[in-house]
Amino acid sequence: MPTPRTRKPVVAPERRHKAGILDIRNIIGLLLTTYGVILTLTGIVADPQHDKTGGVNANLWAGLALLVVGLAFVAWARLRPVLVPEQPAEDD
Amino acid sequence: MASDTLIDANAVDYLIVLLYFGVVLGIGVVARRQVSDSVDFFLSGRSLPAWVTGLAFISANLGAVEIMGMSASGAEFGLPTVHYFWVGAIPAMLFLGIVMMPFYYGSKVRSVPEFMRRRFGTGAHLVNSLSFAVAQLLIAGINLYLLGSIIHALLGWPLWVALVVAAAIVLSYITLGGLSAAIYNEVLQFFVIVAALLPLTLIGLHRVGGYGGLKDKITEAASAGGDIAPAEQQLNSWPGQALSGFDSPLFSVIGIVFGLGFVLSFGYWTTNFVEVQRAMASDSISSARKTPIIGAFPKMFVPFITILPGMIAAVLVSEIADVKAGETVPGGASGEGVAYNDALLYLMRDTLPNGLLGLAIAGLLAAFMAGMAANISAFNTVLSYDLWQQYVVKERDDSYYLLVGRLATVAATFIAIFTATLASNFSNIMEYLQVLFGFFNAPLFATFILGMFWKRMTPTAGWVGLVSGTLSAVAVAFLSEDAFGSWSSGVIPIGGQGAAFLAAAAAFVVDIVVSVAVSLVTKPKPVSELRGLVYSETPREDLVDADEASYPWYRRTLPLAGVALAMVVILNFAF
Numbered sequence: 303m304p305t306p307r308t309r310k311p312v313v314a315p316e317r318r319h320k321a322g323i324l325d326i327r328n329i330i331g332l333l334l335t336t337y338g339v340i341l342t343l344t345g346i347v348a349d350p351q352h353d354k355t356g357g358v359n360a361n362l363w364a365g366l367a368l369l370v371v372g373l374a375f376v377a378w379a380r381l382r383p384v385l386v387p388e389q390p391a392e393d394d
Numbered sequence: 395m396a397s398d399t400l401i402d403a404n405a406v407d408y409l410i411v412l413l414y415f416g417v418v419l420g421i422g423v424v425a426r427r428q429v430s431d432s433v434d435f436f437l438s439g440r441s442l443p444a445w446v447t448g449l450a451f452i453s454a455n456l457g458a459v460e461i462m463g464m465s466a467s468g469a470e471f472g473l474p475t476v477h478y479f480w481v482g483a484i485p486a487m488l489f490l491g492i493v494m495m496p497f498y499y500g501s502k503v504r505s506v507p508e509f510m511r512r513r514f515g516t517g518a519h520l521v522n523s524l525s526f527a528v529a530q531l532l533i534a535g536i537n538l539y540l541l542g543s544i545i546h547a548l549l550g551w552p553l554w555v556a557l558v559v560a561a562a563i564v565l566s567y568i569t570l571g572g573l574s575a576a577i578y579n580e581v582l583q584f585f586v587i588v589a590a591l592l593p594l595t596l597i598g599l600h601r602v603g604g605y606g607g608l609k610d611k612i613t614e615a616a617s618a619g620g621d622i623a624p625a626e627q628q629l630n631s632w633p634g635q636a637l638s639g640f641d642s643p644l645f646s647v648i649g650i651v652f653g654l655g656f657v658l659s660f661g662y663w664t665t666n667f668v669e670v671q672r673a674m675a676s677d678s679i680s681s682a683r684k685t686p687i688i689g690a691f692p693k694m695f696v697p698f699i700t701i702l703p704g705m706i707a708a709v710l711v712s713e714i715a716d717v718k719a720g721e722t723v724p725g726g727a728s729g730e731g732v733a734y735n736d737a738l739l740y741l742m743r744d745t746l747p748n749g750l751l752g753l754a755i756a757g758l759l760a761a762f763m764a765g766m767a768a769n770i771s772a773f774n775t776v777l778s779y780d781l782w783q784q785y786v787v788k789e790r791d792d793s794y795y796l797l798v799g800r801l802a803t804v805a806a807t808f809i810a811i812f813t814a815t816l817a818s819n820f821s822n823i824m825e826y827l828q829v830l831f832g833f834f835n836a837p838l839f840a841t842f843i844l845g846m847f848w849k850r851m852t853p854t855a856g857w858v859g860l861v862s863g864t865l866s867a868v869a870v871a872f873l874s875e876d877a878f879g880s881w882s883s884g885v886i887p888i889g890g891q892g893a894a895f896l897a898a899a900a901a902f903v904v905d906i907v908v909s910v911a912v913s914l915v916t917k918p919k920p921v922s923e924l925r926g927l928v929y930s931e932t933p934r935e936d937l938v939d940a941d942e943a944s945y946p947w948y949r950r951t952l953p954l955a956g957v958a959l960a961m962v963v964i965l966n967f968a969f
Contacts, residue, residue, distance in 0.1 A: 326446055330581065330582055330585050333417050333585075334585060336413060337410060337413075337753060340406065340410060340749070344406050348406070348747075348749065350747060351748070354597075355600070355601075355746075356597065356600045356745075358597065358600060360593055360597055360746070360747055360750055361747055361749040363593075365749075371585075371589075
């Protein structure tokens with residue numbers, strides 16, 4: 303249905319909603335956090351394979367780093383949400 | 395060989411890889427809900443913030459070719475490979491943001507070839523869009539080939555099965571979500587690739603005893619003689635003779651600065667629609683200009699997670715060290731012997747525990763898919779807007795061209811599967827690509843820059859310049875030692891990257907000379923049609939964002955570019 307372009311005398315406040323999961327920061331944050339959890343657990347549970355890493359528990363450290371970065375992205379998206387102007391219903 | 399797979403992955407690794415694929419396809423599905431018209435599909439509705447398009451800008455380039463090619467070059471030549479970044483990318487990216495982007499974004503064109511059409515008419519436009527479309531198909535094929543070969547190396551699937559599966563995944567996420575999905579995935583891919591390559595580099599460095607240990611080991615390996623460059627050439631970026639193929643240090647520096655730094659890289663970064671499209675998807679002219687400039691910051695550190703692992707692999711991984719010592723080693727991702735391109739895969743095998751290994755595999759697959767997706771999404775825009783709408787079926791409604799775009803994506807994917815097999819015939823992928831870019835991009839940059847700043851340049855000069863520039867690059871490649879492998883005649887005694895630099899430089903010079911000559915004897919476009927396209931005919935306010943002056947310095951184009959330039963100069967001195 304085409305929306306007529308009527309010029310209103312008073313500009314109504316634009317309807318907006320948060321981008322939520324569509325916010326790329328949430329997608330990055332969630333994926334990195336999940337990877338962080340998996341690697342940290344692997345680092346704790348599994349054989350650290352010191353022969354490969356040269357004596358460092360690489361999974362554990364990388365997992366913790368990913369957790370920090372991932373959570374930082376989620377926090378950023380929470381604290382400074384993107385507001386998307388609501389589209390007039392004209393899909394399909 | 396006892397096992398068919400190069401890398402032993404376990405359940406955790408597969409979980410990490412599968413998770414990534416799930417998210418990638420999920421993005422396609424979610425992004426689809428947002429796609430309502432063709433501007434959404436092709437240009438992401440021009441709504442993305444600068445940091446997103448900036449990361450997508452370099453991610454679109456951080457594909458298979460860059461990661462495998464740069465680590466391969468790092469393993470073979472050492473530090474001089476950084477020139478592809480610090481000389482061959484950053485200056486051109488800054489130039490794109492400062493000088494050229496206002497014309498692209500401000501003129502509201504939907505593609506780089508469309509700018510060409512508005513400035514020079516259909517002759518130059520047709521040359522540009524056709525050559526671009528063909529190049530994208532070839533490069534998509536190379537990305538796909540590398541993607542297929544890593545799946546082959548990892549899972550032991552036959553190459554053709556791997557190719558088809560990889561192509562199907564890329565196809566589904568682009569057709570679903572269009573450019574938005576491609577850009578979202580590129581940004582995501584950037585973080586995954588850093589998360590994958592950074593631990594690899596750090597563990598590798600730890601194993602060889604830090605950067606000092608790496609230097610000692612490279613020096614030791616180089617002193618054994620053989621066909622490789624002496625240690626001091628591998629450990630200093632300048633003058634980089636082994637990389638450029640020039641014997642004289644002076645010519646090598648000139649070749650790198652002019653051939654790579656000026657002609658090749660400006661040609662690539664400033665006119666390549668794959669890159670420029672990312673900036674066009676941003677939300678304002680200010681964001682569009684900042685896109686390549688923000689991208690420059692991570693870009694200058696990419697060498698540390700691509701070239702450095704390559705250098706480490708050459709001393710730490712016995713197979714790669716043997717290749718470097720001139721031996722032939724069976725195995726490799728292709729199954730036809732270990733090559734420098736396998737450096738990263740072997741380093742992953744030797745240094746990463748299961749878990750991180752999965753992350754590294756996910757990162758590589760991500761990069762390869764994103765690279766291919768970038769080529770294909772640029773291809774479908776050019777095909778539907780620039781070729782189909784312009785020359786084949788005109789004046790249909792928007793949904794028709796959206797459909798054409800989706801069909802073009804499908805067709806491109808099938809063609810890429812065929813070009814993937816073509817790519818396997820070239821041993822050093824980087825070289826092959828440089829040759830291609832030399833043909834298409836160097837004359838383009840000459841034509842654009844002349845056309846943007848010289849209003850007298852005529853439409854005829856536009857296409858004649860492009861064609862003669864491209865042909866002269868082809869001619870130089872045939873006359874060189876090895877730019878076309880066995881087809882090159884060797885009349886001009888230069889090989890390796892130097893031949894590509896020379897071909898690009900020839901294309902540039904011939905294009906400028908021919909364009910000027912032809913302009914002087916043909917009729918220019920009326921000045922009234924050049925607004926937004928030529929510097930002298932465009933009002934200043936069309937080229938800048940009025941809001942930008944009110945931003946703090948770190949959100950303004952020029953100060954950001956200045957910081958980036960200073961940092962890259964420091965890096966050049968440090969290494």
